[in-house]
Amino acid sequence: MGKKTAIIHSAIEVFQEQGIEKTKISDIVKRAGIAQGTFYLYFPSKLSLMPAIAEEMVAKTMDIVQRTVDDRAAYSKQFEQMVDAIYEVNREYYEIMAVIYSGLASTEHIREWESIYAPFYEWISEKLEAAREEGAIRQSIKPERTAKVIIGLIESTAEQVFLYAHRDESEADRQKEEVLDFLSHALQFKTVKS
Amino acid sequence: MGKKTAIIHSAIEVFQEQGIEKTKISDIVKRAGIAQGTFYLYFPSKLSLMPAIAEEMVAKTMDIVQRTVDDRAAYSKQFEQMVDAIYEVNREYYEIMAVIYSGLASTEHIREWESIYAPFYEWISEKLEAAREEGAIRQSIKPERTAKVIIGLIESTAEQVFLYAHRDESEADRQKEEVLDFLSHALQFKTVKS
Amino acid sequence: MGKKTAIIHSAIEVFQEQGIEKTKISDIVKRAGIAQGTFYLYFPSKLSLMPAIAEEMVAKTMDIVQRTVDDRAAYSKQFEQMVDAIYEVNREYYEIMAVIYSGLASTEHIREWESIYAPFYEWISEKLEAAREEGAIRQSIKPERTAKVIIGLIESTAEQVFLYAHRDESEADRQKEEVLDFLSHALQFKTVKS
Amino acid sequence: MGKKTAIIHSAIEVFQEQGIEKTKISDIVKRAGIAQGTFYLYFPSKLSLMPAIAEEMVAKTMDIVQRTVDDRAAYSKQFEQMVDAIYEVNREYYEIMAVIYSGLASTEHIREWESIYAPFYEWISEKLEAAREEGAIRQSIKPERTAKVIIGLIESTAEQVFLYAHRDESEADRQKEEVLDFLSHALQFKTVKS
DNA sequence: AATGAATGAGAATTCATTCAT
DNA sequence: GATGAATGAATTCTCATTCAT
Numbered sequence: 001m002g003k004k005t006a007i008i009h010s011a012i013e014v015f016q017e018q019g020i021e022k023t024k025i026s027d028i029v030k031r032a033g034i035a036q037g038t039f040y041l042y043f044p045s046k047l048s049l050m051p052a053i054a055e056e057m058v059a060k061t062m063d064i065v066q067r068t069v070d071d072r073a074a075y076s077k078q079f080e081q082m083v084d085a086i087y088e089v090n091r092e093y094y095e096i097m098a099v100i101y102s103g104l105a106s107t108e109h110i111r112e113w114e115s116i117y118a119p120f121y122e123w124i125s126e127k128l129e130a131a132r133e134e135g136a137i138r139q140s141i142k143p144e145r146t147a148k149v150i151i152g153l154i155e156s157t158a159e160q161v162f163l164y165a166h167r168d169e170s171e172a173d174r175q176k177e178e179v180l181d182f183l184s185h186a187l188q189f190k191t192v193k194s
Numbered sequence: 195m196g197k198k199t200a201i202i203h204s205a206i207e208v209f210q211e212q213g214i215e216k217t218k219i220s221d222i223v224k225r226a227g228i229a230q231g232t233f234y235l236y237f238p239s240k241l242s243l244m245p246a247i248a249e250e251m252v253a254k255t256m257d258i259v260q261r262t263v264d265d266r267a268a269y270s271k272q273f274e275q276m277v278d279a280i281y282e283v284n285r286e287y288y289e290i291m292a293v294i295y296s297g298l299a300s301t302e303h304i305r306e307w308e309s310i311y312a313p314f315y316e317w318i319s320e321k322l323e324a325a326r327e328e329g330a331i332r333q334s335i336k337p338e339r340t341a342k343v344i345i346g347l348i349e350s351t352a353e354q355v356f357l358y359a360h361r362d363e364s365e366a367d368r369q370k371e372e373v374l375d376f377l378s379h380a381l382q383f384k385t386v387k388s
Numbered sequence: 389m390g391k392k393t394a395i396i397h398s399a400i401e402v403f404q405e406q407g408i409e410k411t412k413i414s415d416i417v418k419r420a421g422i423a424q425g426t427f428y429l430y431f432p433s434k435l436s437l438m439p440a441i442a443e444e445m446v447a448k449t450m451d452i453v454q455r456t457v458d459d460r461a462a463y464s465k466q467f468e469q470m471v472d473a474i475y476e477v478n479r480e481y482y483e484i485m486a487v488i489y490s491g492l493a494s495t496e497h498i499r500e501w502e503s504i505y506a507p508f509y510e511w512i513s514e515k516l517e518a519a520r521e522e523g524a525i526r527q528s529i530k531p532e533r534t535a536k537v538i539i540g541l542i543e544s545t546a547e548q549v550f551l552y553a554h555r556d557e558s559e560a561d562r563q564k565e566e567v568l569d570f571l572s573h574a575l576q577f578k579t580v581k582s
Numbered sequence: 583m584g585k586k587t588a589i590i591h592s593a594i595e596v597f598q599e600q601g602i603e604k605t606k607i608s609d610i611v612k613r614a615g616i617a618q619g620t621f622y623l624y625f626p627s628k629l630s631l632m633p634a635i636a637e638e639m640v641a642k643t644m645d646i647v648q649r650t651v652d653d654r655a656a657y658s659k660q661f662e663q664m665v666d667a668i669y670e671v672n673r674e675y676y677e678i679m680a681v682i683y684s685g686l687a688s689t690e691h692i693r694e695w696e697s698i699y700a701p702f703y704e705w706i707s708e709k710l711e712a713a714r715e716e717g718a719i720r721q722s723i724k725p726e727r728t729a730k731v732i733i734g735l736i737e738s739t740a741e742q743v744f745l746y747a748h749r750d751e752s753e754a755d756r757q758k759e760e761v762l763d764f765l766s767h768a769l770q771f772k773t774v775k776s
Numbered sequence: 777a778a779t780g781a782a783t784g785a786g787a788a789t790t791c792a793t794t795c796a797t
Numbered sequence: 798g799a800t801g802a803a804t805g806a807a808t809t810c811t812c813a814t815t816c817a818t
């Protein structure tokens with residue numbers, strides 16, 4: 001396996017366990033089983049790792065979302081599944097996600113962010129487009145803009161509950177329910193067959 | 195002016211300019227015009243600054259919100275004003291807000307976060323409660339839960355647009371409009387007199 | 389004593405003992421009896437020490453020269469004493485002097501060099517001026533220019549003998565004699581009373 | 583062209599541009615267009631490069647000197663040409679020359695230095711010998727010793743002017759003239775046919 | 777011979793925190 | 798309370814050198 005990938009995976013694991021602030025480069029390379037100097041062959045600093053990690057996390061999220069969402073289910077069901085999936089990822093990786101949401105921990109690497117998130121925006125956008133064409137949601141929806149709003153809504157509330165109400169599962173469930181309710185009214189799901 | 199206040203304001207300024215990661219205590223005290231050691235008379239450590247800053251920022255946000263929102267306007271108008279106000283604060287302080295949203299840059303002081311944000315949640319909660327009682331929004335709204343969701347929605351989308359679409363004003367306006375539209379359908383504003 | 393002075397003196401000593409290349413900042417501070425970080429309060433790097441050391445060495449050289457040269461002796465004698473003195477300093481500090489001669493080990497700090505050496509040039513210049521006025525040396529001598537040439541002559545030959553003929557005393561003596569002979573003819577000492 | 587030569591020339595170029603202290607092996611091999619490891623096929627270490635470079639520079643100097651000096655001209659003219667030539671080389675390579683003069687940047691390889699410089703000493707020595715035999719300079723000259731003194735004189739003053747009066751051509755010319763005047767009196771050129 | 781990714785010992789450097797004044 | 802020079806533990810980062818291909 002490429003050393004670069006090894007570093008990224010190792011970093012995610014270590015960040016997960018001991019927090020980002022407290023993680024030293026030496027922790028990352030130890031876990032990755034490579035030499036200290038090798039790290040610098042691939043990344044100039046700890047922070048420059050973040051875009052690569054963000055990419056990995058977004059990919060991970062999309063992967064789980066796509067595997068959770070059943071394309072043949074009703075759209076309202078599909079969005080429910082999506083919320084479930086996103087909450088799931090945030091439950092597990094809440095600290096890393098927090099840093100990703102906050103602009104990759106610094107202003108340096110932000111330009112890349114847009115392109116990292118793009119495929120996810122697009123996926124939801126297409127889902128909304130299809131739903132609208134089938135009349136499953138209100139016609140005034142603008143898929144691209146709404147996609148961003150929906151992701152913001154889901155991720156920020158997931159963040160709230162996992163970062164601050166720290167692993168209170170019932171609280172998370174109630175929050176999720178509320179978000180779904182909020183989303184349903186915002187999109188105005190119609191009962192049509194998908 | 196108290197040195198403590200001077201430190202907080204200086205820190206906000208410096209964070210704004212060079213990012214939080216890269217800011218040293220020495221930068222903060224230099225700007226504040228006080229000695230290095232004086233910092234520790236008011237804050238036991240560097241990290242303990244963050245809650246104080248968050249408090250300041252939330253207070254600032256609430257202040258602007260309260261001064262912008264016209265209590266006698268229709269509720270739909272009031273929420274529009276609120277969105278405007280929150281976007282305003284985020285436009286100016288997007289980097290600091292990013293850090294506040296992401297858990298105060300570290301997991302240590304999170305407990306305090308809840309209490310810092312509480313008055314803001316409460317204010318919106320009461321607004322929703324009143325609106326529901328007057329029949330201005332749908333009856334199924336649960337004020338406390340919805341308050342959190344609304345703040346998450348507004349702040350995360352504001353963050354998206356200011357952090358990543360970096361000061362593209364027209365983009366910000368379109369995003370704001372979309373959020374308002376989304377919110378309107380979610381709350382189902384009725385045309386009643388306020 | 390000032391920490392800065394302590395650092396400079398410590399550095400000269402350590403450079404003397406183990407060579408400049410091999411000397412670590414930690415060696416210097418250890419000898420100076422201060423903390424590692426304190427070094428950086430006064431000098432940004434090891435190389436930035438060099439102008440300060442050069443200044444010290446030039447001062448040391450001038451000091452020895454002035455104490456060795458007898459103002460009431462014949463000029464030819466005075467120049468002999470000067471050569472003796474300069475060779476003496478170079479014998480003891482040949483490695484440090486080598487670095488000073490080579491432009492302070494880097495091109496960065498060269499501007500300062502001129503001003504460091506100035507008082508030494510001036511001293512010789514005045515000596516030549518006086519000698520010429522008294523008719524002790526040839527009238528065509530241009531004091532300022534010749535001063536530089538003389539210092540170059542003495543220091544470079546001293547360097548040759550101490551750096552390369554490494555502490556071969558008889559070789560050094562013969563070289564010194566040759567330089568003096570060379571110098572005498574170049575200046576054309578006349579036998580006049582000083 | 584041999585890789586070894588490529589390395590030496592590349593090193594001279596890079597040293598010239600960024601200084602010796604700051605030059606890494608990787609810079610040298612990059613410029614030479616060869617792989618990092620290849621360096622070690624030709625030189626056992628970084629420091630072992632220096633004598634090779636010195637050799638190259640001395641050879642270059644001798645080459646220019648020999649091509650500039652007209653054997654059939656008067657000796658005073660020949661020495662003038664020699665000074666010109668040496669100043670020329672120092673004008674172009676002052677930084678590298680500085681390092682060579684200062685003992686090859688470290689005390690390790692000094693022994694080799696003597697043998698590197700030997701042919702140059704010898705060449706001048708023979709020139710002086712011939713001049714003395716022909717009665718063109720004073721009879722008391724000791725060719726071998728004087729050769730060293732002359733080289734020291736010329737090189738150190740050239741160094742002074744190119745390293746510190748940084749490329750001030752008129753200053754260089756005046757210095758050169760002074761050196762020549764100084765040298766003429768020291769050698770006591772007689773007007774005889776060469 | 778040539779390569780260049782990988783190494784890791786070793787040094788530089790940082791900066792939050794302390795404390796004598 | 799205020800100061801700011803001094804500290805030194807903790808980390809980052811460098812780069813000459815190696816070695817499997």
